[in-house]
Amino acid sequence: MTTVAARAALVPRPAPPLSAIVSYGVIVAILGLGVWSFVALDFTPKGLETVGPNIARFLDMATPLQWPGWEVAGERQADGSTVFTTSFVGFAPIWDMVLTVAITLALVIAGTALAAVLSVPVAYGAARNTTPNGVVLALCRGIGVIARAIPDIVFVVFFAFLWFNSGTLPAILAIGLHSVGMISKMFADAIEQIDEGPRLAIRAAGGSKAQEFWAGVVPQALPAWIAVALHRADINLRGTVILGVVGVVGIGYELDDALHAGPAGMRRVVPLVVIIIALCIAFEIVSSTIRARLLNVAPREGGLGGAVARAARRGRTTPSAPSRHPVPAPDRAARIAEALSRPWDRERVSTTVWIWAGVAIVVAAFAYAAPDVARLLAPTWQQLVDPAQGRALWPLTFGSNGWGEVLAAVLRTVQIAFAATLMAAVISALVGPLSARNVAPNGTVRNLFRGLALVVRSVPDLVVAILFIIAAGMGPQAATLALGIGGVGLLSKLIGDSMEEVPGGPERALAAGGSTRAQVFFSSTVPMSVPALVSHLMYVLEQNIRSATLLGVVGAGGVGFLLLNSLQARHFDEVFAYVLVVIGMVVVVETLAILIRRAVR
Amino acid sequence: MTNSDTPAQSPAVRTRELGKTYPGASAPALTEVSLSVAPGEIVVLLGLSGSGKSTLLRHINGLETPTTGSVQSLGEEVTRLRGRELRSLRGRVGFIFQQFELVGALSVLENVLTGSLSTLRGPRVGVWSYPRALREKALGHIERVGLLDRTYQRADRLSGGQQQRVAIARALMQDPEILLADEPVASLDPESSSQVMALIREIAAERGLTVVCSLHQVDLALSWGDRIVGLRGGRVVLDTPTDNLGREQVMEIYGRVATSTSEIAALEDELAEAREQVLAQELRRAAAGEDRA
Numbered sequence: 001m002t003t004v005a006a007r008a009a010l011v012p013r014p015a016p017p018l019s020a021i022v023s024y025g026v027i028v029a030i031l032g033l034g035v036w037s038f039v040a041l042d043f044t045p046k047g048l049e050t051v052g053p054n055i056a057r058f059l060d061m062a063t064p065l066q067w068p069g070w071e072v073a074g075e076r077q078a079d080g081s082t083v084f085t086t087s088f089v090g091f092a093p094i095w096d097m098v099l100t101v102a103i104t105l106a107l108v109i110a111g112t113a114l115a116a117v118l119s120v121p122v123a124y125g126a127a128r129n130t131t132p133n134g135v136v137l138a139l140c141r142g143i144g145v146i147a148r149a150i151p152d153i154v155f156v157v158f159f160a161f162l163w164f165n166s167g168t169l170p171a172i173l174a175i176g177l178h179s180v181g182m183i184s185k186m187f188a189d190a191i192e193q194i195d196e197g198p199r200l201a202i203r204a205a206g207g208s209k210a211q212e213f214w215a216g217v218v219p220q221a222l223p224a225w226i227a228v229a230l231h232r233a234d235i236n237l238r239g240t241v242i243l244g245v246v247g248v249v250g251i252g253y254e255l256d257d258a259l260h261a262g263p264a265g266m267r268r269v270v271p272l273v274v275i276i277i278a279l280c281i282a283f284e285i286v287s288s289t290i291r292a293r294l295l296n297v298a299p300r301e302g303g304l305g306g307a308v309a310r311a312a313r314r315g316r317t318t319p320s321a322p323s324r325h326p327v328p329a330p331d332r333a334a335r336i337a338e339a340l341s342r343p344w345d346r347e348r349v350s351t352t353v354w355i356w357a358g359v360a361i362v363v364a365a366f367a368y369a370a371p372d373v374a375r376l377l378a379p380t381w382q383q384l385v386d387p388a389q390g391r392a393l394w395p396l397t398f399g400s401n402g403w404g405e406v407l408a409a410v411l412r413t414v415q416i417a418f419a420a421t422l423m424a425a426v427i428s429a430l431v432g433p434l435s436a437r438n439v440a441p442n443g444t445v446r447n448l449f450r451g452l453a454l455v456v457r458s459v460p461d462l463v464v465a466i467l468f469i470i471a472a473g474m475g476p477q478a479a480t481l482a483l484g485i486g487g488v489g490l491l492s493k494l495i496g497d498s499m500e501e502v503p504g505g506p507e508r509a510l511a512a513g514g515s516t517r518a519q520v521f522f523s524s525t526v527p528m529s530v531p532a533l534v535s536h537l538m539y540v541l542e543q544n545i546r547s548a549t550l551l552g553v554v555g556a557g558g559v560g561f562l563l564l565n566s567l568q569a570r571h572f573d574e575v576f577a578y579v580l581v582v583i584g585m586v587v588v589v590e591t592l593a594i595l596i597r598r599a600v601r
Numbered sequence: 602m603t604n605s606d607t608p609a610q611s612p613a614v615r616t617r618e619l620g621k622t623y624p625g626a627s628a629p630a631l632t633e634v635s636l637s638v639a640p641g642e643i644v645v646l647l648g649l650s651g652s653g654k655s656t657l658l659r660h661i662n663g664l665e666t667p668t669t670g671s672v673q674s675l676g677e678e679v680t681r682l683r684g685r686e687l688r689s690l691r692g693r694v695g696f697i698f699q700q701f702e703l704v705g706a707l708s709v710l711e712n713v714l715t716g717s718l719s720t721l722r723g724p725r726v727g728v729w730s731y732p733r734a735l736r737e738k739a740l741g742h743i744e745r746v747g748l749l750d751r752t753y754q755r756a757d758r759l760s761g762g763q764q765q766r767v768a769i770a771r772a773l774m775q776d777p778e779i780l781l782a783d784e785p786v787a788s789l790d791p792e793s794s795s796q797v798m799a800l801i802r803e804i805a806a807e808r809g810l811t812v813v814c815s816l817h818q819v820d821l822a823l824s825w826g827d828r829i830v831g832l833r834g835g836r837v838v839l840d841t842p843t844d845n846l847g848r849e850q851v852m853e854i855y856g857r858v859a860t861s862t863s864e865i866a867a868l869e870d871e872l873a874e875a876r877e878q879v880l881a882q883e884l885r886r887a888a889a890g891e892d893r894a
């Protein structure tokens with residue numbers, strides 16, 4: 001008689017499915033390439049030795065902190081030491097800081113609003129169910145990919161040249177055009193996910209294509225559109241810090257200025273960083289609250305709109321009794337005439353307040369930023385087409401660099417991205433699960449790690465990079481650390497979310513069978529969330545490749561550094577060439593990501 | 602068949618040898634369907650799911666194009682119409698769906714107003730983008746279906762029966778000459794079902810509408826329609842007026858439309874289950890409503 005074991009050995013094993021091979025292959029590949037990148041980027045203990053002295057030197061320069069409104073004056077004593085006295089100089093600098101924050105927000109909001117509007121036609125063409133034909137589909141998706149691939153900093157410098165001395169116009173246009181990439185993609189995804197039924201009903205009633213879109217598609221996709229725009233505004237606020245480096249007004253410019261203003265400037269750096277981080281966190285909290293409310297199907301009655309509605313009702317003495325006990329009106333015509341005007345119930349007040357508050361904020365942003373729109377029609381083209389002036393877009397050239405140097409720079413950028421992704425993945429492997437409700441031992445731990453991820457996510461990459469440059473000196477290591485830490489914020493949230501979305505049944509079954517928490521986690525939660533994890537890893541890698549390019553600006557090296565050099569020299573032929581290289585990189589990575597996601601699903 | 606071939610009364614709907622095969626499908630959805638519906642007639646298309654009822658209905662207002670044969674609606678050759686002409690024909694034909702197909706995020710009034718889009722140029726957003734006369738007309742229809750006090754509520758917060766009544770008001774907004782209804786009560790509980798079916802009959806009588814309604818319940822079809830057209834596997838297997846039917850004839854209808862009694866039983870079970878789900882949902886919604894109050 002054969003034993004069970006012997007028979008089990010004879011049971012044919014099915015070949016592992018493609019999705020599993022790809023999933024684990026991607027995880028191993030990202031981890032392997034990450035390790036290789038870490039080695040190539042020369043993270044050695046020798047480098048770490050200088051960290052301590054660097055920080056000490058910086059703190060020595062940066063203290064005492066000079067907050068807006070105060071002046072720090074140093075007096076050299078006879079023994080060679082310096083005594084600092086901090087004195088209050090009035091409210092004017094505080095007010096200036098408020099205005100700086102206001103112009104920063106105005107640029108972000110105006111630019112994002114512009115992008116949101118421009119994204120509607122692009123998304124219409126890029127969504128499979130609304131696009132008129134395949135050519136338009138490819139065109140609109142191409143616009144999205146290119147807009148995503150060209151960093152806003154490139155747009156800013158180019159537009160500032162095209163419309164020289166035109167104030168905030170280049171910044172708003174740059175934020176607007178670059179953001180079209182992400183907003184149109186996510187809006188198109190939302191359009192593709194709508195319920196087609198109502199659209200069909202409007203078609204059956206004789207509606208035209210345009211009527212179908214506005215009456216059947218837009219109302220369904222509108223919450224997603226607003227949510228994506230808010231999310232993008234978040235990202236753009238963090239991005240303005242980098243735009244400050246090329247002279248866009250706002251708090252990023254103040255920071256850049258402080259970093260380059262000698263010892264007196266260094267004392268302003270820490271307060272500015274604190275203000276930036278606080279601003280980003282506050283904005284993130286506001287926007288994520290509104291987003292959560294919007295995407296909830298049933299609008300709740302709490303919050304600002306509801307509060308206003310309640311206040312308005314308190315003002316009136318008559319309760320809303322008539323709607324509770326409808327008194328039948330004498331005749332049909334009178335009842336219809338009465339219904340013609342919508343009653344000001346709580347919901348209507350709330351909706352109206354929200355809509356007009358949103359409109360007012362966007363209008364105020366444009367009014368305050370006051371872009372010189374008239375200049376739009378009068379760009380300075382001549383220099384861009386005349387090769388004799390050295391500013392021409394054509395012919396493309398890498399300047400003094402050969403292909404070898406460019407490829408080495410691309411490789412360096414990719415290494416930074418991989419190393420940062422590995423770092424984010426390792427840390428998030430701990431933080432992410434602990435921020436999931438079904439994994440964390442209790443609510444306090446979950447909220448603690450959720451909050452940690454939120455704070456990390458809110459801090460602009462550039463600020464982290466500057467902190468690491470201070471600690472570790474310039475170079476790709478600082479950029480890697482900055483992106484790695486920044487990635488933890490994003491990846492932990494994504495991991496936490498997708499672990500919470502895992503169906504709870506199997507977990508309960510294991511727990512009911514007496515498994516420990518850790519056993520449940522490794523036997524049920526992890527295997528069920530692998531496809532989502534792979535998708536998130538790819539997303540973070542994509543983001544890191546984009547950001548690694550940008551961080552070239554602060555001396556991280558790579559293709560971004562070459563791009564910045566040619567930008568600063570206004571050699572647009574080189575800029576154009578490097579932008580094409582960046583677009584190529586992004587297209588390759590996005591295509592890979594799409595293929596991998598398709599295989600994993 | 603009927604007296605619809607007399608010149609005085611040209612048919613409201615006529616199909617000739619209509620055939621439809623969906624791309625990639627192994628079997629045709631419709632085969633040689635020839636059907637003539639006189640103005641003011643109330644016809645039930647009876648058949649199991651997959652028998653081709655929906656496909657046939659969708660050909661009448663040009664939502665589908667036939668593979669072979671032709672469709673005439675209100676004297677127009679549907680397949681020849683394009684663009685504006687097709688839209689204006691669709692404007693004259695109301696369509697009611699099994700799943701109501703309201704835009705959930707919009708109010709009842711806005712949903713009803715979308716029924717008038719074929720008479721308007723350009724896209725409309727919001728109640729105020731429609732002329733006042735249309736708004737008044739829409740309110741009249743909402744009043745007619747008994748939902749005037751829900752005018753400004755979001756459509757997705759209504760019960761199934763209420764949503765279907767909104768859909769009827771939307772169809773009325775078109776001033777239709779023909780009303781097509783595709784399983785209008787298959788997603789409703791029994792009480793809402795009888796309300797909705799009665800409402801369609803009443804409105805048809807008030808306006809002298811031609812109605813083509815697909816159903817899968819033989820009893821409902823017998824009591825509700827003037828004429829039954831049975832479909833099976835995409836072919837017409839039965840075409841009879843409903844008055845003065847004897848017991849044997851009724852049994853024959855069961856036999857022709859559904860293959861066996863076991864299939865009917867299975868269908869009934871399925872239906873009962875669906876109704877229970879809807880009912881449970883209604884109860885939950887009602888309970889939630891009470892909580893809020």
